[in-house]
Amino acid sequence: MAVSSNLSSSAGVNHIPPQFGQADASMPRSVLFCRSTLQCGHFILAGIPRGICHCNPRPAPMQAGTGTAVAHSCKAACMIAGMTNRLIRPRRLRRNSILRDLLADHSLGTCDFVLPVFVRAGEGIRHPILSMPGQYQYSPDVLLEELSEWASMGLRSVLLFGVVDPGEKDEEGSHAHDPDNAVCSTLRMVKRAGLELLLMTDLCYCEYTSHGHCGPLAGAEKAGRRRARGGKSADAANPPTVDNDATIHRLAQQAVIHSQAGADVVAPSGMMDHAVGTIREALDEANFTDRAIMSYSVKYASSYYGPFREAAESPPQFGDRKSYQMDFRRTAAEAVREANIDVAEGADIVMVKPGMPYLDVLSRVSASVPVPTAVYQVSGEYAMLKSAAAAGWIEEKPCVLEAMHAFKRAGASFIISYYTMEMIEWLNA
Ligand code: PBG
Numbered sequence: 189m190a191v192s193s194n195l196s197s198s199a200g201v202n203h204i205p206p207q208f209g210q211a212d213a214s215m216p217r218s219v220l221f222c223r224s225t226l227q228c229g230h231f232i233l234a235g236i237p238r239g240i241c242h243c244n245p246r247p248a249p250m251q252a253g254t255g256t257a258v259a260h261s262c263k264a265a266c267m268i269a270g271m272t273n274r275l276i277r278p279r280r281l282r283r284n285s286i287l288r289d290l291l292a293d294h295s296l297g298t299c300d301f302v303l304p305v306f307v308r309a310g311e312g313i314r315h316p317i318l319s320m321p322g323q324y325q326y327s328p329d330v331l332l333e334e335l336s337e338w339a340s341m342g343l344r345s346v347l348l349f350g351v352v353d354p355g356e357k358d359e360e361g362s363h364a365h366d367p368d369n370a371v372c373s374t375l376r377m378v379k380r381a382g383l384e385l386l387l388m389t390d391l392c393y394c395e396y397t398s399h400g401h402c403g404p405l406a407g408a409e410k411a412g413r414r415r416a417r418g419g420k421s422a423d424a425a426n427p428p429t430v431d432n433d434a435t436i437h438r439l440a441q442q443a444v445i446h447s448q449a450g451a452d453v454v455a456p457s458g459m460m461d462h463a464v465g466t467i468r469e470a471l472d473e474a475n476f477t478d479r480a481i482m483s484y485s486v487k488y489a490s491s492y493y494g495p496f497r498e499a500a501e502s503p504p505q506f507g508d509r510k511s512y513q514m515d516f517r518r519t520a521a522e523a524v525r526e527a528n529i530d531v532a533e534g535a536d537i538v539m540v541k542p543g544m545p546y547l548d549v550l551s552r553v554s555a556s557v558p559v560p561t562a563v564y565q566v567s568g569e570y571a572m573l574k575s576a577a578a579a580g581w582i583e584e585k586p587c588v589l590e591a592m593h594a595f596k597r598a599g600a601s602f603i604i605s606y607y608t609m610e611m612i613e614w615l616n617a
């Protein structure tokens with residue numbers, strides 16, 4: 189703004205020409221902009237009659253307008269609004285670490301993290317998951333030992349996933365309802381051991397069904413009969429999919445079974461319509477009015493779940509999950525709608541998943557719902573960070589911390605992450 193530099197000195201810092209008046213709280217918030225040929229961008233508060241910009245050799249009238257003040261050194265006008273370019277120096281607040289810490293708008297604590305864990309039936313199992321370095325499938329006995337150690341290190345919450353031997357899988361995923369399955373056994377063992385841990389469980393069927401979808405398939409019987417008559421079992425407009433209403437009633441049973449075994453929070457992850465309301469009703473009827481529902485309200489059909497499907501041995505055997513999980517090509521409005529539906533049905537916590545590629549969605553959802561919003565930093569995000577760090581391409585700890593702060597900044601109340609134990613270590617260091 190060289191054009192104004194020789195003009196600025198005429199209006200002293202402390203001198204406000206009378207035509208600019210004094211700023212006062214009762215003045216309207218709208219502003220007047222200088223429309224002179226100099227385009228100086230000066231503004232004064234409206235409500236001052238006949239504002240004149242003195243930057244122009246021939247004083248130019250100010251007009252109502254909108255926009256951001258371009259700050260330079262017309263001190264009289266700018267002082268009214270409290271701004272000049274020379275006074276504005278954002279770096280002042282970054283000068284030292286005390287100032288930066290003082291002004292940090294969010295922070296991370298060990299209580300902000302939930303660790304997802306994979307449990308499978310058996311004894312003495314500690315089976316590494318290759319695409320998720322540092323993560324394992326555990327049998328309940330080994331997991332109990334680990335959990336008690338992790339709890340002593342500061343772990344507060346876990347999210348349990350069951351891994352099921354192929355022989356236990358069927359079309360309906362019946363093993364999910366076995367009160368002696370690995371998830372239920374672990375819940376009972378942790379409660380019996382008196383560990384001070386919040387126990388969350390994933391409610392779904394993909395780990396339990398032979399076809400790997402998140403519930404029993406719709407029209408399986410009808411399609412079979414049609415096939416027997418020589419008809420087509422499925423066509424392009426009606427691809428096979430999960431039977432929504434059969435699944436939600438089963439999810440409600442699964443929620444009750446998990447609650448009986450000791451789950452504090454149940455987390456339906458199948459993106460079935462009306463799952464939350466159906467589960468809430470069943471829990472209340474079974475007198476589990478105190479158990480919370482964390483809904484995977486906003487779950488995209490994402491390729492970032494790849495490593496998880498190896499970990500949980502749960503990939504769909506045909507097709508994909510696009511007829512129930514969300515399409516990432518749509519706007520965040522759909523996410524807001526999904527979350528609001530779940531809140532209306534009684535969700536205590538909503539969740540957005542995956543995390544980092546969906547920060548815009550997290551931000552919109554957390555600002556739109558009156559309940560806490562969780563975020564799930566999924567297996568693919570973990571695998572990317574781990575592999576880049578192992579290759580020496582990124583520095584692991586600062587990159588992970590940066591991602592975690594991004595979640596907080598976008599409005600996450602807490603973070604479900606495979607990095608939970610590392611975060612606890614780093615935060616306690
Ligand atoms: C199961 C489920 C999945 C994840 C959480 N619950 C996988 C999927 O939907 O295929 C993904 C978690 C991760 O990638 O870490 N419904």
Ligand code: ZN
Nearest residue numbers: 392393394402
């Ligand atoms: Zn599933």
